[in-house]
Amino acid sequence: MTQKVVITYETLFELLQRERERTELQRLEPSFFGDVVCYIQEKKKVFDAKSDSLFAHDERKKSEKQLENIYKIIKELYERREKKIIMIALDKSRTKSNLIDTTALLKEEKVVFDAVTSLLDKYRDAVLYSVLNEKMPFMQPIEAKNPVDGEFKTAFELKKSAKLIRFMHPVPKFVGPELEEYGPYEGEDIANLPAEVADVLISKEKAEEIKEE
Numbered sequence: 001m002t003q004k005v006v007i008t009y010e011t012l013f014e015l016l017q018r019e020r021e022r023t024e025l026q027r028l029e030p031s032f033f034g035d036v037v038c039y040i041q042e043k044k045k046v047f048d049a050k051s052d053s054l055f056a057h058d059e060r061k062k063s064e065k066q067l068e069n070i071y072k073i074i075k076e077l078y079e080r081r082e083k084k085i086i087m088i089a090l091d092k093s094r095t096k097s098n099l100i101d102t103t104a105l106l107k108e109e110k111v112v113f114d115a116v117t118s119l120l121d122k123y124r125d126a127v128l129y130s131v132l133n134e135k136m137p138f139m140q141p142i143e144a145k146n147p148v149d150g151e152f153k154t155a156f157e158l159k160k161s162a163k164l165i166r167f168m169h170p171v172p173k174f175v176g177p178e179l180e181e182y183g184p185y186e187g188e189d190i191a192n193l194p195a196e197v198a199d200v201l202i203s204k205e206k207a208e209e210i211k212e213e
Contacts (some may be wrong), residue, residue, distance in 0.1 A: 024084070024104070047064065165196050165198050167191070167206065177197070
């Protein structure tokens with residue numbers, strides 16, 4: 001059995017060095033993030049306790065500097081792993097291979113990997129494959145979520161269910177079901193719109209669907 005790695009300043013630095021020197025994602029203990037949190041908490045307890053000692057100023061300065069270095073190491077380690085995870089996700093999205101090795105991912109990193117892979121897949125479907133099928137990509141802007149509520153901002157929402165239509169009559173600017181604006185359109189204009197929006201226009205005989213041959 002592999003001996004569990006105890007988190008110290010030295011082991012954190014060694015883990016960072018391994019991540020720097022090797023191109024592949026390095027294996028970490030499954031409990032790594034939890035162990036790091038406990039380690040920081042213990043360091044901060046020592047830091048706070050030294051404020052009451054006879055050598056408070058000098059000791060506090062040393063502890064403060066070490067904590068600062070610990071934060072830098074953890075940040076760089078995360079960002080180097082983050083970059084590798086994105087590259088693995090890119091390989092997965094491009095190749096669709098089930099042979100991509102993800103065993104070095106921590107469970108928290110696996111969530112990131114799955115999310116990035118899914119996003120890349122959606123962009124590939126909505127942009128690349130639309131263009132290859134001689135269709136305009138359709139990407140609908142959405143409102144950004146409030147980061148204070150713990151939600152990430154999203155730049156675009158990809159709509160995979162869309163219809164290519166030709167306008168038979170002029171249509172002024174209008175608002176869709178999600179308060180998004182469309183138009184104005186002139187007769188004979190062609191647009192790739194969400195299916196629910198296109199269906200309304202078709203039912204009102206304002207447009208007709210262009211079927212793939």
